Amino acid sequence: MSSATASGPPDAAAALTVVDAGDRRELRLSGRLDSYSIAGIWPDARAALTAAPGRLIVIDASGVDYCDGGGIAMLIDLLRQQRAASASVSLFGLRPQFHALLDQFDPAAMRVPVEQPGARINVIAEIGRAAAITGRDMRAQVAFIGETAAALWYAARHPARVRWKDVWYTCEQVGVNALPIVALISFLLGIILAFQAAVPMRQFGAELFVADLVGLSILRELGPLMTAILLAGRSGAAFAAEIGTMKVNEELNALTTMGLDPVRFLVVTRILAALLMMPLLALFADLIGILGGALTMITFNIPIASFLHEVDSLVDVKDLLAGLAKTPVFAILIAGIGCLRGLQTQTGASAVGISATRAVVSGIILLVVVDGIYAFVYYLLDI
Amino acid sequence: MPADPIISVEHLTAGYEGNVLMRDINFTVNRGEVFVILGGSGSGKSTLLKHMIGLYQPIAGSILIEGDDIVTAEGAARRAILNKIGVMYQSGALFGSMTLLENVRLPLEEYTALDAAAMDLIARMKLQLVGLDAFCGHMPAEISGGMQKRAAIARAMALDPMILFLDEPSAGLDPITSVELDQLILRLAKSLRITFVIVTHELASIYTVSDRVIMLDKRTKGIIAEGDPKVLRDTSDNPWVRQFFRREVAAEAA
Numbered sequence: 001m002s003s004a005t006a007s008g009p010p011d012a013a014a015a016l017t018v019v020d021a022g023d024r025r026e027l028r029l030s031g032r033l034d035s036y037s038i039a040g041i042w043p044d045a046r047a048a049l050t051a052a053p054g055r056l057i058v059i060d061a062s063g064v065d066y067c068d069g070g071g072i073a074m075l076i077d078l079l080r081q082q083r084a085a086s087a088s089v090s091l092f093g094l095r096p097q098f099h100a101l102l103d104q105f106d107p108a109a110m111r112v113p114v115e116q117p118g119a120r121i122n123v124i125a126e127i128g129r130a131a132a133i134t135g136r137d138m139r140a141q142v143a144f145i146g147e148t149a150a151a152l153w154y155a156a157r158h159p160a161r162v163r164w165k166d167v168w169y170t171c172e173q174v175g176v177n178a179l180p181i182v183a184l185i186s187f188l189l190g191i192i193l194a195f196q197a198a199v200p201m202r203q204f205g206a207e208l209f210v211a212d213l214v215g216l217s218i219l220r221e222l223g224p225l226m227t228a229i230l231l232a233g234r235s236g237a238a239f240a241a242e243i244g245t246m247k248v249n250e251e252l253n254a255l256t257t258m259g260l261d262p263v264r265f266l267v268v269t270r271i272l273a274a275l276l277m278m279p280l281l282a283l284f285a286d287l288i289g290i291l292g293g294a295l296t297m298i299t300f301n302i303p304i305a306s307f308l309h310e311v312d313s314l315v316d317v318k319d320l321l322a323g324l325a326k327t328p329v330f331a332i333l334i335a336g337i338g339c340l341r342g343l344q345t346q347t348g349a350s351a352v353g354i355s356a357t358r359a360v361v362s363g364i365i366l367l368v369v370v371d372g373i374y375a376f377v378y379y380l381l382d383i
Numbered sequence: 384m385p386a387d388p389i390i391s392v393e394h395l396t397a398g399y400e401g402n403v404l405m406r407d408i409n410f411t412v413n414r415g416e417v418f419v420i421l422g423g424s425g426s427g428k429s430t431l432l433k434h435m436i437g438l439y440q441p442i443a444g445s446i447l448i449e450g451d452d453i454v455t456a457e458g459a460a461r462r463a464i465l466n467k468i469g470v471m472y473q474s475g476a477l478f479g480s481m482t483l484l485e486n487v488r489l490p491l492e493e494y495t496a497l498d499a500a501a502m503d504l505i506a507r508m509k510l511q512l513v514g515l516d517a518f519c520g521h522m523p524a525e526i527s528g529g530m531q532k533r534a535a536i537a538r539a540m541a542l543d544p545m546i547l548f549l550d551e552p553s554a555g556l557d558p559i560t561s562v563e564l565d566q567l568i569l570r571l572a573k574s575l576r577i578t579f580v581i582v583t584h585e586l587a588s589i590y591t592v593s594d595r596v597i598m599l600d601k602r603t604k605g606i607i608a609e610g611d612p613k614v615l616r617d618t619s620d621n622p623w624v625r626q627f628f629r630r631e632v633a634a635e636a637a
Contacts, residue, residue, distance in 0.1 A: 035505065035542055039496035068543035069575070070495070073505040100574060105508055109516075348479040348524060 012065060016041040018048045024056040027078070030063025033071025042074050049078060054087050062093030072101050080107040144263075144340045151264045152271065166269040167276075174235045174270075175277030179284065181234070185226055186285035190214060190292025193222075198300050207300045211310035214293035216319060223286040224323045225371055228330035231278060232363035236338035239270050240359035243342025244352040252343070267339040271332055278331035279324050286323065322383050326374050330367060337363045389414040389546060389578050390435065395444035397427065397434050403442065404430055406604045410597050414545075417572050417579040417592050419612070421627070422599035428582045429473075429550055431599065435580065436470050436548055437461070448546070466494065469539030473550045475531035477523035483510060483534045484519040490541040509537040513567060529560035533567065540571075546578045547571075553585040565591045586628065598624060 012031035019026040027045055031037070049057055059078060064071070079089050094102065155162045197210045243266055246252055255262050294307040341359035345351050388411035398404040404427035412418045422428045433439045435446055437453040445452045453464050477486050487506035491497060497505070510516055513533040515526075523531055532552060539547055552568070553561035565588050571577050572592075583589060589596060589612050596615070598608040600623055608615050608624045616628035 035491065035495045035497070039498075039501075042501050043498060069508065069540065070497075070505055070543060073501065073508050076508065077501065077504050104574060105511065109511075110504065110507070350480060 013037050014041050014071075015063075016045055016048075018044075020052075024058055025052045026058045026060055028060045028063060030065075032065050033067040033074065035068065035070030038070055038074050042077070045074065045078055049081055049089065052087075053083070056087055057083075057089040059089065059091040060093050061091060061098075064094060064098065067094070067098040067101070069101070072098070072105070075102060076105050076107050076110055080110045082111065140344065141340065144336070144343075147263045148267055148271065148336055148339075151261065151268045154264065155268050155272070162272065163265070163269055167272050170270050170273035171277055173238065174231065174273050175281060178230065178234055178277075178281060182227055182230055182281055182285050183288050185230060186218070186223060186289040187292040189222055189226060190218065190289035190294075191296045193217060193289075194293035194296035198297065202300065207297065207302055208306065208310055210297060210300075211293070211302070211307045212314045215290055215311035215315040218289040218293070219286050219315060219319045219323045221323065221371075223289055224282040224326050224330065225367065227278065227282045227285045228327070228334060228367050229364060231274065231281070231331070232334045232338075232360055232367065235274065236334045236359045236363040237356040239335060239338030240341040240345075240355040241352050243339055244345030244355040247343065247345045248347060248352065262343065263339075267336070267343075270339055271335040274331040274335035275328055278327040278334075282324055282327045286320070318383065322378060326371065329370055329374075333366045333370060334363045337366060386411070387414040388412065389449060390580070391447045392435065393445050393447065395431075395434065395446065396442045397430060397439065397444075398442060399439075403604060404601070405599065408444070408606055410606060410609065412546075412578060412580055413595075414578055415572070415576050416594040417568065417581065419589055419593040419596040420580065420582045420599065421584060421589065421596050421612075423584070423601070423627070426599040426601045428584075428599055432548055432550055432580070432582045436468060437465065466542055467544055468546045468548060469536075469542070469544040470548045471532065471535040471539050471550065471552065473554060475523070475528075475535040477531055477535055477538065479523050482520050482522055483515060483526070483537075486523070486534065487538045487541050490538070494542060506537075506541065509540050510534065512540070512571070513537045527560075529556050529564065532556070532564065536567070536571075540575075540577075543575075544577070546580060549579065549581045549583075551582055553583060553588050558587075561585065561588060562591075564588075568592050598627065 014029070014031045014033050014037040017028040017030075019028060025048065027048055029041075029045075057078075059075070061067075061075070067075075075091060075094075079091060081089060083089060091102075193214050194210050197213050198207050201207055201210060243252070243262075246266070252262050255265055290308075290311060294304045297307050298304065338359040341355045341362070344358075345355040390412040392408060392410050395408040396403060396406050397408075408431075420428050420431060430439065434441050435453075437446075437456075441454060445454050447453075448464050448467060451460065451464050453461070456464055477483070478489070481489070484503065484506050487509050488502050491502045491505060495502070507516065507519060510519055513536050515530060515534055515537065518526055518530065518534075523534065526534070536547070536549070536552075549568070552564050556564065568579060568581070569592055572579055579592070581592070593612055595610060596608075596612045597606050598615075599605070600607045602623075607621055608619055612628070615624055619625055619628075
């Protein structure tokens with residue numbers, strides 16, 4: 001037999017005939033009753049039953065060639081209907097081997113509706129729950145900051161005990177592998193900045209000052225910030241997913257029972273790698289961004305040499321350092337929050353995804369907050 | 384009972400990336416029997432099972448399910464074969480975001496045109512068959528490992544397959560739950576006439592449920608024994624087979 005249909009061997013399809021004889025109604029079933037073929041007759045059979053509430057119902061199943069669990073379910077459905085004694089439903093003619101299947105079930109028990117878990121939403125309870133969760137989360141963050149700081153301090157005093165192999169490996173993941181995307185985004189940023197500024201400034205013959213605008217904004221602000229956002233999207237999410245998967249696989253429990261601190265083992269290496277790579281990536285982003293601006297200005301008849309000279313004359317090393325000074329803090333934030341979300345992973349298939357999402361979202365929020373604080377402090381200190 | 388092969392594995396050579404796990408294997412599974420695949424760790428039991436359900440592509444050979452080759456079938460023909468089989472994975476593999484009832488309903492929703500009430504009833508009856516009627520609305524994470532395996536069997540049975548494949552049904556279960564699972568398998572095999580193909584190395588369960596076993600061995604990369612497990616235990620002259628059965632027997636006596 002090599003049938004290519006999804007409905008099994010080609011027996012006679014399921015069929016239903018309703019015959020009214022005096023005060024009783026006969027439902028004659030025939031053919032093959034399986035999950036695929038009964039879909040056509042099940043609603044009709046149920047309708048025939050409910051349309052005759054006062055009559056005796058007899059189901060004649062002597063014409064049934066084959067009956068699987070689906071067919072049995074249909075018979076149970078018809079037999080379980082709540083009816084008056086004078087209008088009961090009875091069944092005859094079902095072959096013994098199928099009747100044995102039917103006997104495993106009690107139609108009366110199937111009348112009781114399935115208990116679904118309560119899905120009602122109480123606004124006040126939800127607000128309370130959200131507040132409690134937020135409170136717990138903040139506590140966890142404070143505790144995590146403490147643990148991480150202790151572990152980093154330990155690492156600083158015992159550099160030999162840091163797992164440098166893991167650090168270098170993570171450096172490659174976080175730093176080297178991020179170069180293409182960082183280059184792409186910062187190059188685009190330089191082009192867009194330069195072009196958007198050059199068009200209005202040309203009206204005043206001030207195209208040359210685009211160089212200052214691009215140089216300052218990329219070095220002080222956008223280079224480090226865009227790199228940090230990319231890092232949050234790439235590596236923050238990756239840290240959360242890696243550690244989350246390890247948690248789901250009980251690898252974290254294994255570390256703990258071996259007496260190894262997951263924070264020292266997993267978090268410190270990742271924070272160190274991010275700390276090492278983030279300033280380099282930001283510097284790289286600065287260079288590529290300015291290059292993008294310079295190339296754009298060629299189309300406005302400003303040679304690269306003049307562009308760079310203009311950048312050099314106005315932009316100071318101080319500006320470069322002001323930008324780069326943010327990167328260690330960004331790195332600790334992103335790597336830390338990624339690891340924290342990973343450690344907080346719950347069980348289940350969607351848990352790792354949720355952790356990665358939360359790592360990116362909280363990472364970016366913290367970046368914005370910290371960058372604002374930096375801007376304020378720089379303003380006060382007149383840097 | 385006359386032999387009526389429902390699955391025939393012919394000249395199967397399997398493995399991955401140049402590492403052949405089994406070479407030129409032949410056997411058949413008869414309709415209605417409980418067939419057990421035995422072997423030590425690393426002998427390729429689970430790999431063989433995954434070939435039989437079409438997850439892995441063999442290096443050579445064919446696997447016929449009711450005469451249709453699952454290796455070469457594609458599209459609708461492949462779906463038709465897959466609808467004849469149900470699989471319970473070692474971990475249960477229930478979808479964690481759905482209740483048990485929704486897990487069992489899923490194949491019905493995708494493959495039949497039944498209305499919602501009908502699908503609910505069928506799904507509920509399957510769960511009742513495995514004794515989980517009271518847990519329809521629970522999430523998989525809320526029930527025990529043994530219950531998850533039973534729910535996975537209920538899901539595998541949603542479309543009334545002719546063959547159920549079980550990968551290590553008793554792994555990770557306590558002896559009592561494991562015996563209950565054996566009883567369930569026997570009851571389903573008897574009442575629904577489902578053919579079972581089971582991968583296990585739980586000796587107690589093998590003697591209880593199986594009609595016939597094959598035993599794989601990684602040293603010969605093939606089948607080293609085939610037949611009734613009790614007969615193999617008592618009469619096999621293959622030292623590896625004797626070791627497999629006897630060691631456990633000795634442990635049981637102790």
